[in-house]
Amino acid sequence: MKNLDTGKLLSDYGNVLVLLLLCVVISVVTLEEQSPRSTAAAENLAAIIVGDAGKDANILILVRRGEGQQEFANTLKNTLSKAGLNVTDTVVGTPADARAALGKQTEALDVIATDEHMAAFCLEQLPNLSKKYPTLANTTAYQPKKHLWPNFLKKENLLNVLKQISVVAIIAIGMTMVIITAGIDLSVGSLIAFSGVITALSIQQLSGGADPTTGHLVLGCAAGILVCALIGMGTGGLVTLFNIPAFIVTLGVMFIAKGLAFIFSQSAPIPIANEGFAWLGRGSDLMGLPNSVVLMLLLYGIAHVIMTHTSIGRYIYAVGGNPEAARLSGVPVKWVLVFVYTLCGLLAGLGGVMEASLHITGDPKSGTLVELQVIAAVVVGGTSLAGGQGKIFGTLVGALIIGVIRNGMNLTGVEAHMQSVVYGVVILIAVMVDQLKNRAQKTN
Amino acid sequence: MKKNLTLLPAILLTTWLGCGGNQEATAPANTGVNGENAEKTKGIIAYTPQTLSNPFFSVIGDHIRAEAEKNGYEILIVDPDYDVKKQSDQIDDFIAKNVTAIVLVPCDRLSVGPAVQAANKAGIPVFTVDAKCAADGVKIEGHVGTDNFQGGELAGKAMIDALGEKGGKVLILDLKRAHSCVLRVDGFKKVINAHNKEADGKVEIVSELDGNGDRTKGYQSTADALQAHEDLDAIFAINDPSALGAYTAVKEANREAKIKIIGFDGQLDGKQAIKDGKIYADPIQHPDKMGKQIVQLVIKYQAGESFEPETLIPATLYTKAEADQDPELK
Numbered sequence: 001m002k003n004l005d006t007g008k009l010l011s012d013y014g015n016v017l018v019l020l021l022l023c024v025v026i027s028v029v030t031l032e033e034q035s036p037r038s039t040a041a042a043e044n045l046a047a048i049i050v051g052d053a054g055k056d057a058n059i060l061i062l063v064r065r066g067e068g069q070q071e072f073a074n075t076l077k078n079t080l081s082k083a084g085l086n087v088t089d090t091v092v093g094t095p096a097d098a099r100a101a102l103g104k105q106t107e108a109l110d111v112i113a114t115d116e117h118m119a120a121f122c123l124e125q126l127p128n129l130s131k132k133y134p135t136l137a138n139t140t141a142y143q144p145k146k147h148l149w150p151n152f153l154k155k156e157n158l159l160n161v162l163k164q165i166s167v168v169a170i171i172a173i174g175m176t177m178v179i180i181t182a183g184i185d186l187s188v189g190s191l192i193a194f195s196g197v198i199t200a201l202s203i204q205q206l207s208g209g210a211d212p213t214t215g216h217l218v219l220g221c222a223a224g225i226l227v228c229a230l231i232g233m234g235t236g237g238l239v240t241l242f243n244i245p246a247f248i249v250t251l252g253v254m255f256i257a258k259g260l261a262f263i264f265s266q267s268a269p270i271p272i273a274n275e276g277f278a279w280l281g282r283g284s285d286l287m288g289l290p291n292s293v294v295l296m297l298l299l300y301g302i303a304h305v306i307m308t309h310t311s312i313g314r315y316i317y318a319v320g321g322n323p324e325a326a327r328l329s330g331v332p333v334k335w336v337l338v339f340v341y342t343l344c345g346l347l348a349g350l351g352g353v354m355e356a357s358l359h360i361t362g363d364p365k366s367g368t369l370v371e372l373q374v375i376a377a378v379v380v381g382g383t384s385l386a387g388g389q390g391k392i393f394g395t396l397v398g399a400l401i402i403g404v405i406r407n408g409m410n411l412t413g414v415e416a417h418m419q420s421v422v423y424g425v426v427i428l429i430a431v432m433v434d435q436l437k438n439r440a441q442k443t444n
Numbered sequence: 445m446k447k448n449l450t451l452l453p454a455i456l457l458t459t460w461l462g463c464g465g466n467q468e469a470t471a472p473a474n475t476g477v478n479g480e481n482a483e484k485t486k487g488i489i490a491y492t493p494q495t496l497s498n499p500f501f502s503v504i505g506d507h508i509r510a511e512a513e514k515n516g517y518e519i520l521i522v523d524p525d526y527d528v529k530k531q532s533d534q535i536d537d538f539i540a541k542n543v544t545a546i547v548l549v550p551c552d553r554l555s556v557g558p559a560v561q562a563a564n565k566a567g568i569p570v571f572t573v574d575a576k577c578a579a580d581g582v583k584i585e586g587h588v589g590t591d592n593f594q595g596g597e598l599a600g601k602a603m604i605d606a607l608g609e610k611g612g613k614v615l616i617l618d619l620k621r622a623h624s625c626v627l628r629v630d631g632f633k634k635v636i637n638a639h640n641k642e643a644d645g646k647v648e649i650v651s652e653l654d655g656n657g658d659r660t661k662g663y664q665s666t667a668d669a670l671q672a673h674e675d676l677d678a679i680f681a682i683n684d685p686s687a688l689g690a691y692t693a694v695k696e697a698n699r700e701a702k703i704k705i706i707g708f709d710g711q712l713d714g715k716q717a718i719k720d721g722k723i724y725a726d727p728i729q730h731p732d733k734m735g736k737q738i739v740q741l742v743i744k745y746q747a748g749e750s751f752e753p754e755t756l757i758p759a760t761l762y763t764k765a766e767a768d769q770d771p772e773l774k
Binding site: 035064065066067069094095096097098099100116117120121123124125151154156157160163164267268269271275278281282355358359360361363365366368406407410411413416417 | 485486487495496497520521522523524525527528529532533534536537539540541542544552554555556557558562565566567568569581621745746747748749750
């Protein structure tokens with residue numbers, strides 16, 4: 001009895017376990033010395049300098065430009081000034097700015113307070129500069145104390161991972177439903193390109209070549225998403241009315257949508273002349289969470305409710321489990337199929353808008369082979385290609401597993417073709433586990 | 445049993461990520477350390493080309509690595525495989541890693557813009573090699589590329605030389621969507637037009653077709669042109685793969701004795717074809733110099749020195765005489 005419970009637990013949360021293990025492994029291999037850039041680190045650094053240099057010391061603050069760097073420099077300046085030290089100048093800029101500032105020192109400089117990058121500059125340049133400028137003869141450079149921390153577990157990096165999987169994960173919601181009905185949709189990658197191109201073209205048309213307003217942007221996005229939903233509906237129609245296998249129908253749609261994306265865009269990426277369009281793909285408004293991630297989590301919440309608490313959710317499982325039995329018990333099988341393909345097309349259209357937003361361009365080349373990544377996320381997430389089985393949150397975990405592996409390999413510099421081999425191995429193992437699980441359940 | 449299987453991917457990864465750490469270069473110890481809290485390495489230079497499967501970009505990468513390590517930098521090389529989405533993700537990863545500088549060959553000169561802007565915002569200097577970034581509102585600190593126009597001029601001179609006093613009819617295999625290749629054709633035409641004003645034996649460009657920069661399309665377009673122009677004398681292809689595709693078509697039509705082919709790039713199989721007499725000559729690019737010089741720009745930037753933001757490396761002409769001396773070839 002106890003045995004059975006652990007078995008069930010493992011089959012339900014097995015991929016969560018894999019995800020956690022992956023995170024641990026990647027954390028270990030990306031462990032590296034980090035230079036802190038917080039205001040607290042600036043205060044600590046200032047305290048050390050005050051202790052070492054004593055009062056009346058002349059200090060120059062050199063920090064590389066970038067987000068948050070100004071605050072770091074200001075904290076250093078305020079803390080040091082308060083302690084009575086003489087801050088001669090505060091530079092937040094490029095190495096060229098730093099060089100200029102060093103040349104301008106009129107009194108003997110005792111200390112340079114830096115961040116990690118400017119510390120490298122000082123290490124390199126001070127020996128030569130001190131020969132040229134006598135004021136630098138006795139100058140010491142300080143930087144914040146380093147500590148060990150995995151690059152993988154940095155907040156920006158984790159947000160990157162989530163942001164990078166958002167398009168695939170959102171489309172994978174629709175794909176999960178399609179696969180639960182024992183179907184497949186190969187067209188989603190092409191629909192990304194098609195939706196991006198339609199969106200960019202609509203915005204161009206609506207604004208008449210002038211700067212598009214936010215209203216134009218919203219309408220353009222709606223056009224891209226709607227067109228893809230209609231294509232999805234057409235796919236569903238062909239699958240149900242003519243009884244053509246979904247594989248063949250969506251293969252056809254894949255070629256058509258890809259070709260049309262290139263024809264409509266005349267094979268060139270279409271830029272969108274409003275930076276505001278990047279809001280969805282690159283913005284982050286809610287507590288520092290990227291907007292695309294918020295959207296992804298929201299959609300997963302809704303999809304989970306649909307699949308577990310509504311009749312359409314139960315119908316989807318029923319159609320995949322046994323279509324004949326479902327039909328006999330009054331499930332509108334054909335409408336359910338049209339629904340899932342429409343939804344899948346709609347989400348692919350949304351993915352295309354997100355992709356276009358990320359690059360502020362409608363690019364007919366985008367979305368290439370994304371359908372396979374989406375299917376991989378669904379399969380790794382534990383949904384059976386035979387239909388009738390699968391969980392929405394399993395798919396999110398599957399997308400995370402793939403995203404985390406990709407990120408880990410990029411952080412450690414593994415080359416692209418090896419990455420492809422690893423993806424393949426992970427997918428095969430996921431399917432093997434799935435098969436063994438089913439077999440175990442049957443024998444039980 | 446089941447549990448073991450679930451763990452397998454993680455175990456596999458552990459072993460293999462362990463092997464993948466070869467990019468962690470050890471920097472030589474620095475001398476002249478001024479200050480006890482000073483750094484040991486100078487930082488990381490990150491390189492994302494269009495692909496590493498094209499030898500041109502991997503040679504650039506090899507020389508970036510060599511030059512960077514010689515100067516005490518670590519190097520991180522990734523491969524976006526022509527996918528601008530992947531490349532943008534990689535740039536985001538570089539920013540999270542807080543690298544010292546990013547060296548980029550844009551997969552798409554417009555779409556990569558927002559990612560470059562993100563790097564700009566993070567204060568990380570971005571450099572481009574070979575292809576430029578043409579997006580609005582991005583700051584590129586330096587660029588090293590080939591002087592494609594001058595390379596095209598070299599190809600034009602080689603063409604005049606190959607056709608001799610009588611001149612002849614020429615087919616161009618172009619790749620209009622690549623700006624660099626448009627420049628090659630422009631340089632080629634400039635020399636040809638200047639020649640035609642003075643000389644009696646005119647060089648006539650009878651057709652310009654898309655060669656797509658690859659063997660398949662180069663072959664197809666040439667085969668069509670050979671049908672249309674019975675008296676074709678020569679072909680200028682904007683890179684080696686399309687030149688080699690053209691050769692296949694010419695050979696199939698048994699016209700290889702008459703039709704001279706000029707390519708571009710100087711990739712290994714292109715050079716071999718020149719040695720074998722299949723291609724007449726190539727203006728060649730110098731990816732080794734490009735890799736080396738871009739690192740020099742990074743070093744100058746990091747030192748706060750002033751430098752010329754754009755370096756164009758001249759192409760040189762590679763003919764059978766050079767090929768016969770080339771130790772790389774069979």
